[in-house]
Amino acid sequence: MAPTVYFVTGANRGIGFGLVEALANRSGVLVFATARDPARADRLNKLAEENKGKVVVVKLEVTSDEDAKKAAEEVKKYTDKVDVLIANAGVSTGSGPVEKVSTADLHTVIDVNVGGPLRIFQALLPLLRASSAPRVYGISSTMGSIAANLDATMPAEMTGGLYTVSKSGLNSLFARIHREHADKDKMTVVLLCPGHTQTDMGNAGAQFFGMDEAPVKLDDSIKGLLTFIDDESGKYAGKFMSFDGTERTW
Ligand code: NDP
Numbered sequence: 001m002a003p004t005v006y007f008v009t010g011a012n013r014g015i016g017f018g019l020v021e022a023l024a025n026r027s028g029v030l031v032f033a034t035a036r037d038p039a040r041a042d043r044l045n046k047l048a049e050e051n052k053g054k055v056v057v058v059k060l061e062v063t064s065d066e067d068a069k070k071a072a073e074e075v076k077k078y079t080d081k082v083d084v085l086i087a088n089a090g091v092s093t094g095s096g097p098v099e100k101v102s103t104a105d106l107h108t109v110i111d112v113n114v115g116g117p118l119r120i121f122q123a124l125l126p127l128l129r130a131s132s133a134p135r136v137y138g139i140s141s142t143m144g145s146i147a148a149n150l151d152a153t154m155p156a157e158m159t160g161g162l163y164t165v166s167k168s169g170l171n172s173l174f175a176r177i178h179r180e181h182a183d184k185d186k187m188t189v190v191l192l193c194p195g196h197t198q199t200d201m202g203n204a205g206a207q208f209f210g211m212d213e214a215p216v217k218l219d220d221s222i223k224g225l226l227t228f229i230d231d232e233s234g235k236y237a238g239k240f241m242s243f244d245g246t247e248r249t250w
Contacts, residue, residue, distance in 0.1 A: 003030040005082050005131070007075065009060060009120060010034065010089025012041035014199035015139065018222040019086060019229075020044070024051040032075055032082075034060035034089070036067075062089045062116030068123040081130035084229065087117035088139040092201050094162030095208075101162050113166035114173055121177060128187065133232055135188040136181075138174045139225075140240065141167045142193045147249035171240065171250055178238040190228055191240040193248055197221040216243070 006023055010016040011033035020033040024047060031054060035041035038057050048055040056078060060071045075082060091112045094105030117138055121128075128134040142148055144167025171191055178189040195216035196202055202214035224243030228236050240248040 001028065002081075003028050003054075003079075004084065005030045005032070005075075005079050006084045006086065007032040007071075007082050007120070007124060008034065008086045008088055009062060009116065011057075012036075012044045014201060015194050015197060015218070015221060015225070016086075016088040017044060017047075018218050019088065019225065020055060021047060022222050022226060024055050029054055030079060031055045032058050032071075032078075034058045034071065036061040036089075060089075060120070062119060063111045065119055068119040071120070072123040072127065075124070075127060080127070082124050082127040083131040083134060085121065085124055085128060085134075085136045086139065086229065087120060087137065089116055090139065090166075090201070092161075092163045092205065096161055106162050106165070109162045109166040110169060113163075114169040117170060118173060129185055133188070134185060135190070135229070135232070136174075136177060137225075137229055138170055138189075138191045140170050140174070140191045140193055142242065142248055144168045144171050145240070145249050146171075175238075175250070182237055188232075188234050188237045190236045190238075191248075192225055192228055193240070193242040194221045194225055195243045 008016050008020050011020045012035035020031055023029050023031045033044055033055055035044055035057060038059050044057055048057045058071050058074050061067045091109060093109040094101050143164045146168055174189055174191045181187040182189060196214045197216045198214045198218050206214045221243050228241050240250055242248050
């Protein structure tokens with residue numbers, strides 16, 4: 001039987017690495033795991049070495065059109081389809097109140113957090129179309145929820161900065177992908193919030209909440225995310241789900 005083919009961006013550390021590590025433990029999988037600098041992705045390279053034939057490291061700087069195209073070409077050397085795309089790579093550039101943030105940071109955070117998923121979605125689309133059940137997951141954040149931004153009871157830290165703006169943009173992009181590809185390409189498109197998770201990014205943000213580290217353990221986040229990523233029923237299509245099983249407002 002052909003393996004289930006996954007493509008995970010930003011897989012050299014954090015949530016992306018956690019997802020690839022969990023998937024690599026399974027049989028019948030082929031996982032393309034991206035890093036923008038594979039030569040320095042030591043943990044990921046080790047994982048790929050230990051899981052030869054199951055984990056393949058692919059170079060991908062998500063702001064590069066050329067890298068996205070080359071990544072798709074690399075996948076084609078191994079397989080003619082991608083079943084599951086997980087657009088995970090992201091940055092949290094540009095914190096602070098609106099009156100102080102810079103447009104340079106805006107460009108960066110949008111290019112990575114919205115442009116990145118768009119580029120790789122476009123590059124992999126022919127391969128996704130070749131899957132009998134293509135699924136596309138965007139790793140977003142509750143901070144990207146416009147409803148949460150308008151909720152005056154949410155702490156200001158939850159709604160500040162350009163990260164929030166970029167994740168709202170990602171949510172909007174995924175709404176479009178869902179609208180345009182759910183019927184036409186029988187594609188399941190789901191947005192996921194991993195929770196405030198113990199990664200470099202999550203722990204760096206913990207200070208805003210007066211915490212030493214983020215509250216959600218990486219394993220718990222990964223387990224929760226995989227319940228949606230593994231679901232082939234389509235019941236989460238067009239939804240914004242949190243790792244803890246609750247639905248988020250867009
Ligand atoms: P980390 O900072 O730990 O890891 C980010 C990953 O994205 C790294 O692999 C990094 O690669 C990659 N990346 C960043 N910029 C680029 C780029 N330009 N091109 C290619 N890869 C890039 O973050 P997390 O693992 O915590 O975050 C993963 C996702 O989850 C992000 O989209 C984030 O917004 C989202 N999220 C995280 C939360 C948390 O609390 N941790 C909460 C809500 C959402 P490199 O090592 O080269 O920098």
